[in-house]
């Protein structure tokens with residue numbers, strides 16, 4: 001089978017946690033590399049068994065991941081690909097999203113996996129769960145990851161999210177109504193300049209280099225991929241995206 005390589009995008013740590021656990025249970029020598037890391041291209045080139053991981057945003061691929069796959073499509077030619085996705089609630093065809101983007105280069109899609117995790121959206125009250133509920137979600141997901149890793153090792157990988165029916169569920173379940181939100185990068189981030197202390201954390205962390213200092217306040221370039229990293233990490237809770245107030249920040253270190 002060769003070395004297993006996990007290639008992922010993770011806005012707030014959920015996908016990173018899941019893919020690292022999954023690949024390490026399949027192969028003790030496996031490594032995981034973020035698409036934000038320049039080494040990831042070489043790792044895809046040098047290895048044949050790739051586990052691809054990403055979060056679901058509006059039942060769609062995060063724009064940063066979609067662009068990465070489109071730009072680097074040829075690297076996946078002839079590879080064996082297992083696609084895993086993380087989500088807060090539901091996705092009909094999360095794994096199928098990347099499989100369809102790469103269809104043209106015909107990788108061997110060996111399986112798909114959908115994993116429930118705490119919601120990374122922290123400024124919408126209706127999506128927030130208690131710490132205890134989130135711990136239970138992660139405990140179940142841990143079990144599911146081990147089950148799925150054993151299925152891969154046994155030659156019968158799970159096939160979640162890959163069928164035509166899944167595609168229809170993803171389309172009618174959400175994408176028809178909300179899919180347009182991830183088609184372009186966004187300029188909808190709200191930065192409360194009164195609350196901002198100019199620490200620069202958000203500027204440093206943004207995977208899109210969307211944020212910068214202008215006249216000692218943070219401004220944006222309109223390249224937000226909606227990952228919620230800055231919203232969850234700002235020490236002054238000065239950033240919001242969908243809602244207008246941070247309810248409670250999601251910090252993966254509180255759980256894993």
Ligand SMILES: Cc1cc2nc3c(=O)[nH]c(=O)nc-3n(C[C@H](O)[C@H](O)[C@H](O)COP(=O)(O)O)c2cc1C
Pocket residue numbers: 009010011012013014015016054055056057058059060086087088089090091117118119120121174226227228
């Ligand atoms: C902008 C946005 C949209 C989201 N849309 C969905 C969705 O359609 N369905 C769902 O189940 N979860 C949705 N989520 C929740 C995330 O998919 C989930 O929390 C994921 O595990 C985050 O992974 P990460 O920490 O690796 O970024 C959304 C999160 C964000 C930030």
Ligand code: SF4
Pocket residue numbers: 191195196197198199200201202203218233234235236237238239
């Ligand atoms: S992380 Fe928050 S406080 Fe720090 S510069 Fe960004 S917006 Fe300002």
Ligand code: SF4
Pocket residue numbers: 189205206207208209210211223224225226227228229230231
């Ligand atoms: S601006 Fe914030 S939410 Fe948008 S891509 Fe950058 S870190 Fe993610």
